[in-house]
Every structure is written in C-alpha cells, then in structure tokens.
Amino acid sequence: MSAAAAKAAPALSPARPVAIVAGAGRLPLLIVAALEEAGRSCRVLALRGFADPATRRRADAMVDLLDVRGALDTLRGWAPAGVTLAGAVARPSPAALLNTLAAYRNRDTLRALASGGDDHLLRGVLALLEEHGLHVLGVRDLAPGLMAPRGRFGTLGPDAAAEASVEAGRALLASLSPHDVGQAAVVASRRVLAVEGPEGTDRMLARARTLARRPLGLGRPPAAMVLVKRAKDGQDLRVDLPAIGPRTVTRAAAAGCLGIAVGAGDTLVLDRTETVALADRLGLFLLGLPPSPEPSR
Amino acid sequence: MSAAAAKAAPALSPARPVAIVAGAGRLPLLIVAALEEAGRSCRVLALRGFADPATRRRADAMVDLLDVRGALDTLRGWAPAGVTLAGAVARPSPAALLNTLAAYRNRDTLRALASGGDDHLLRGVLALLEEHGLHVLGVRDLAPGLMAPRGRFGTLGPDAAAEASVEAGRALLASLSPHDVGQAAVVASRRVLAVEGPEGTDRMLARARTLARRPLGLGRPPAAMVLVKRAKDGQDLRVDLPAIGPRTVTRAAAAGCLGIAVGAGDTLVLDRTETVALADRLGLFLLGLPPSPEPSR
Incomplete structure (x- = not known):
C-alpha cells in the first residue's frame, strides 16, 4: 500500500468500494489505479x-449526465464508502448541470447558484449527493499522490528573480x-500581467503571451515571468481542483514563462511524467508552494 | 472662482503660472479652462x-518627448507654481520615457523601474522633475471639477442587484x-468576469463581452454586470489617474454592463457632458463611489 493511499484509509470503511463518477480525461483511471494499488475496490460510473473510451471500457455502469435519478440509484446500489467526481475536474457545462438539477431543486435557488461563481454551482451538486446519503470525497483524499508535491518537482528550480x-x-x-475569481495569475517581476477569470488558464496564458510580445517596458520581454496557480483558501477541493498538465506547460512556455508554481497538495498534476518531461525539455521549472497558514479543506 | 479651483489655491503661489505638460487628448485644454476660470495664468508645454492640434495652437512652447533637457529648461524658465503632466494620463509609451530618462539616471535603476508596474516607472519621472525643483501637481489638485463626483452622475442609478x-x-x-495590477474589474453578481491587467480597460471590456456572449451560467447573459474602476489605495494620482470617457461607456454597454462605478474624486471623467449623455442614451448608470477609509493622495 502506498503512503498516499494509506493516508486516506482511516476515513473510509475498507469493506465498501469507492465510486468514481467519471467525466472526460485520464483522471478517473488514474484514481482507479491509485486506489487498486492500495488494495481498495472501485466502481466506475x-x-x-x-x-474517455478507456474509462468506458473499465466502467461498471454508464449514465447520461442528465439522468440524475439513474445516477443516484446506481450509486446508492453500490453502497460505496465514498463517491468522487473525477469528471467535475474538467468542469462540465454549468448549463447542463442546471438542467440536471432542475428536477430536484427550486428554480430560483438554481438561478442564484448559477449567478455566483463555479463554486456556488458545484457546491449545489455536492449538497444534492450528500442529501442522498452519499459521502463525497476529493481526489486529494483518495489519491494524494496525484497532487503537486512541495518544492521543485522537475529538474529545474527558479532563480532569485523568478522566486x-x-x-x-x-x-x-x-x-x-x-x-x-480565478486561481491563477501571470507575474513578471512585480508586475502582474494577467489574472485568470472564467476564461481559464489557457486563455489567460494566451493574453500574457500577447502582452509579453508587445512589451510595455524595455522593448524586450518582461523579466522573470511565471505562472502561479493554486486553490483559494477554503475552496472545496472535492469539486473544483486546480490542475496543470502537459498543455499548461506548453502554453506557459509559449507565453514566455520561466516556470510554473502551484499549490502543493491542492493542485492536481495530470500526467505527471509527461508534464515533468515536457517542462524539463522546454526549460521550465515546476514548483510546489507550501500550503497557506490556514489550509483549505 | 469656482469652488473646485478655490480648493487647490492654498497650495499654490497665486503670482506664478501653472505649467501644463500636454500630451494627447482634450484633457490639457480642459485643465487650462478650469484654471483660467479660476483666474490663474497657465503655460502649456x-x-x-x-x-492635439488645438493644444498645439494654445501652447506657449513645444518640445519633443525625448528632449528632457529642453523641457526642463523651458519649465524652469517659467518659474511655475506647479507643473502637471496631463499627457501622463494617456500613458505615454514607457519605452520612450525610458529612453528619455536614460541620459539622467543609472541604466540599472531604469531597468528596475521598468520591470515593475507603471507606478514605478512614472514615479521615476516625477522624481526627476522634483529633483529639478519643480512642484508636480495632479489634475485633482488643479481642477477637481474634472473628477467623478460622489453618487450617481448620470440620470440612472443602480438597482439592488447592480449595487x-x-x-x-x-x-x-x-x-x-x-x-x-489593474484598477478595474467587470463583475456580474458575485462572479468576477475580468480583472484588468496592463492590457487596459478597453481590452478587458472586450474580454468580458466575449465571456458574456458565451455564458457560463444559465445560457443567458450574466446578471447585473458592471464595470468598477478606481485608484489603488496610496496611488500617486499626479501621474496615473484612472479615467473614463465616452469610449468607456460605449464599450461597457457593448459588453453588456448595466453601468459604471468609479472612485469619486480619484477618477477623471473625460468629456463629462458627452459621457453622461451617452450613458443616459445607452441606459447605463454612472456612479461615484465614496473614497476608501484611508484616502489616497
């Protein structure tokens, strides 16, 4: 049993499976692998x-996103020790979620949820699952080994200016x-080049790239440019986990970043091996920042 | 003498002129008009x-931006009670400013200034003028009537959601x-749609427009969207004054904003009459927010 899985064990009844509600990307199967390595049984919905096709091949059941009744019945049938929403990391369309939830909740509540940030909306999904007796867990609880570690986790480290x-x-x-508001920013020396809004990290990096190519300072690219990304304090990491992966590395490099710093333990590193290899090849550092004094959930 | 001009009078020797270093736009002549209405003589460099052509016709002297020696000699020759940089409001190219300053300051200092935000750079210009015995004043000191007032200053006011x-x-x-970092943001209910970086208010509004048309929430435009803009606490308003004008109103309306809120007394309203008329016509409110508890300079 890995140290990572051992950490999560005390909270979960070992006799019951963990249910993974699986959306897009490789994350669901990465979680399955981590849990099975720890000797725990899994059910994939x-x-x-x-x-993804690979996830569907491994799945124990399949539902439509809009079939909330079917999803809840299936999940409760498995009597899982806990449920995790690995699809939620890829941020399913809030409009679709709202339609889904509409059968279960007051429409005005839904509008209020939707007019707030993603957090409000996703908290609504969590509340629904928990109302139905399901214990919702985060990737961090189930497979902490998938999260960014503390300190540098590629070959390179930041110099003093990048620090x-x-x-x-x-x-x-x-x-x-x-x-x-967003959980990421691009900074060059003391100058903040971009703060992430709902457009996401990729589009923010594209903006920073434009600004860096049309330099406002010395007629050369901004100095010591970095991408910093981490969870908000108190953010519910079960549904809205900051993440980086190979694409983030490619886009940060294209923007002119020297490296990427993420919250250690609160940011998912998708495809760690590929992410690190790419960062090494493109000359970017990868750094896990220690948690805030008051750690978020 | 208007109440606005009277406020500024105590700080200035009445016998000596006010010098206006005039860049682009109508602001320099608006300041001249406000000062002359208050019975004060002006010199325009x-x-x-x-x-602008109108400014050049009124000018007492003309210099190249890069001719720092000539500008300083002219200004000192006028022995002004104070100098204001009305061109700085339009943010002259920092690269050009750096070239200008390079003859006067250590290159490393310049690089350090340029690698920080606009504030650092412009503080360098101020310091240079003051080292040469010139007293630098802000628009706010000279013509407070050009600044946003408290409360609504168009016909419309915000409803509770916009508030x-x-x-x-x-x-x-x-x-x-x-x-x-920037001094402006677009917010719809509790959701922050965009935070301004060095790209400026116009581009931030364009981003908000895109996000609003590709709604993340209910498949309709975000609710109660507003533009908020104000000075940073402690910002030196002599060189970097937040400003709005007719173009801001047009772009905010195009983005889907219900109105614009600015810092009262710390934000310039260019072409007030036109700005207000346009806001009224497009159905936007204009609101001056009371200063922060610790007022900036």
Whole structure:
C-alpha cells in the first residue's frame, strides 16, 4: 500500500468500494489505479458523452449526465464508502448541470447558484449527493499522490528573480482568495500581467503571451515571468481542483514563462511524467508552494 | 472662482503660472479652462507628436518627448507654481520615457523601474522633475471639477442587484490594491468576469463581452454586470489617474454592463457632458463611489 493511499484509509470503511463518477480525461483511471494499488475496490460510473473510451471500457455502469435519478440509484446500489467526481475536474457545462438539477431543486435557488461563481454551482451538486446519503470525497483524499508535491518537482528550480515573481503571484492570489475569481495569475517581476477569470488558464496564458510580445517596458520581454496557480483558501477541493498538465506547460512556455508554481497538495498534476518531461525539455521549472497558514479543506 | 479651483489655491503661489505638460487628448485644454476660470495664468508645454492640434495652437512652447533637457529648461524658465503632466494620463509609451530618462539616471535603476508596474516607472519621472525643483501637481489638485463626483452622475442609478455587483467589484479592487495590477474589474453578481491587467480597460471590456456572449451560467447573459474602476489605495494620482470617457461607456454597454462605478474624486471623467449623455442614451448608470477609509493622495 502506498503512503498516499494509506493516508486516506482511516476515513473510509475498507469493506465498501469507492465510486468514481467519471467525466472526460485520464483522471478517473488514474484514481482507479491509485486506489487498486492500495488494495481498495472501485466502481466506475461513466458519464456518457464525456468519459474517455478507456474509462468506458473499465466502467461498471454508464449514465447520461442528465439522468440524475439513474445516477443516484446506481450509486446508492453500490453502497460505496465514498463517491468522487473525477469528471467535475474538467468542469462540465454549468448549463447542463442546471438542467440536471432542475428536477430536484427550486428554480430560483438554481438561478442564484448559477449567478455566483463555479463554486456556488458545484457546491449545489455536492449538497444534492450528500442529501442522498452519499459521502463525497476529493481526489486529494483518495489519491494524494496525484497532487503537486512541495518544492521543485522537475529538474529545474527558479532563480532569485523568478522566486520574487512567484512570491508576488502567491501574495496576489492570497488577496484574491475571498473573491469568487480565478486561481491563477501571470507575474513578471512585480508586475502582474494577467489574472485568470472564467476564461481559464489557457486563455489567460494566451493574453500574457500577447502582452509579453508587445512589451510595455524595455522593448524586450518582461523579466522573470511565471505562472502561479493554486486553490483559494477554503475552496472545496472535492469539486473544483486546480490542475496543470502537459498543455499548461506548453502554453506557459509559449507565453514566455520561466516556470510554473502551484499549490502543493491542492493542485492536481495530470500526467505527471509527461508534464515533468515536457517542462524539463522546454526549460521550465515546476514548483510546489507550501500550503497557506490556514489550509483549505 | 469656482469652488473646485478655490480648493487647490492654498497650495499654490497665486503670482506664478501653472505649467501644463500636454500630451494627447482634450484633457490639457480642459485643465487650462478650469484654471483660467479660476483666474490663474497657465503655460502649456506641448509634446510634439502627442498634443492635439488645438493644444498645439494654445501652447506657449513645444518640445519633443525625448528632449528632457529642453523641457526642463523651458519649465524652469517659467518659474511655475506647479507643473502637471496631463499627457501622463494617456500613458505615454514607457519605452520612450525610458529612453528619455536614460541620459539622467543609472541604466540599472531604469531597468528596475521598468520591470515593475507603471507606478514605478512614472514615479521615476516625477522624481526627476522634483529633483529639478519643480512642484508636480495632479489634475485633482488643479481642477477637481474634472473628477467623478460622489453618487450617481448620470440620470440612472443602480438597482439592488447592480449595487451588489458594484460592492463585490469595490471589495475586489480593494484587495488588489497592494499589488501592482489593474484598477478595474467587470463583475456580474458575485462572479468576477475580468480583472484588468496592463492590457487596459478597453481590452478587458472586450474580454468580458466575449465571456458574456458565451455564458457560463444559465445560457443567458450574466446578471447585473458592471464595470468598477478606481485608484489603488496610496496611488500617486499626479501621474496615473484612472479615467473614463465616452469610449468607456460605449464599450461597457457593448459588453453588456448595466453601468459604471468609479472612485469619486480619484477618477477623471473625460468629456463629462458627452459621457453622461451617452450613458443616459445607452441606459447605463454612472456612479461615484465614496473614497476608501484611508484616502489616497
């Protein structure tokens, strides 16, 4: 049993399976692998139209995203020790979620949820599952080995200038934490080039790339540019986990970043081996920042 | 003498003129008009290639932006009670400013200034003028009547939902204040759609427009969307004044904003009459927010 899986064990009845509601990407099967390595049985409920072919082949059942009744019946039938929403990491369309939830909740509540940030909406999904007696867990609880570790996790580390940029970004994100806004920023020295909104990290990096190519300073690219990404303080990491992966590395490099700093333990590193190899090849550092003084859930 | 001009009078020797270093746009002549209405003499030093034709016709002298020696000699020759940089409001190219300053300051200092935010750079310009015995004043000191007033200053006011968005934006900008980043945000209910970076308000509004048309929530435009813009706490308003004008109103309306809230007394309203008329016509409210508890300079 890996140390990572052992950590999560005390909270879960070992006799009952873990249920994984599987959306797009490789994450669901990465979780299955981590859990099976730890000797735990899994049940996979694949979301039709979202789950990858490999996930669908491994699935114990398949439902439509909109078939909430079917999903709840299946999940409760398995009597799982816990449920995790690996699809939620890829942020399913809130409109689809709302339609789904509409049968179960007051329409005005839904509108209120939707007019807030993603957090509000996803908390609604969590509440629904928990109302039906399901214990919802995060990837962090089930497979902490998939999260960014502390310190550098590629070959390179930041120099002093990049460290200063990382610290400026960390401080900025800490200030933004009480507000319902992005979890990432691009910083070059003390200058904040971009703060992530609902457009997501990829589009923010594209913006930073444009700004860096049309330099505002010395007629050369901004110095010591870095991407910093981490969870908000108090963010519910069961449904809205910051993540990086190979694509993030490619886009950060294209924007001119020297490296990427993420919250250790609160940011998922998708395809770790590929992510690290790509960062090494493109000359970017990867750094896991220690948690905030008051750790989020 | 208008109440606005009277406010500024105590700080200035009445016998000596006010010098206006004039860049692009109508602001320089608006300041001249406000000062002359208050019975004060003005000298206009127009920046060649930047100052509008009307400003150049009124100018007492003209210099190249890069001719720092000539500008300093002219200004000191006028022995002004104070100097204001009306061109700085339009943010002259930092690259050009750096070239200008390079003859006067250590290159490494310049690089350090340029690698920080606009604030650092512009503080360098101020310091240079003050080292040469010139007293630098802001538009706010000279013509407070050009600044946004408190409360609504168009016909419309915000409803409760828009007020909540304005408050969320105000709180966000207060949190961002210690960091060297933008002074504006677009907020719809509690959701922050965009935070301004070095790209400026116009491009941020274009981003918000795209997000609003590709709604993340209910398949309809985000509710109660507003633009909030104000100075950072402690910002030196002599060189980097937040501003709105007719173009801001047009772009905010195109993005889907219900209105614009700005810091009262710390945000310039360019072409007030036109700005208000346009807001009224497009159905946007204009609101001046009371200053922060600790007022900036």
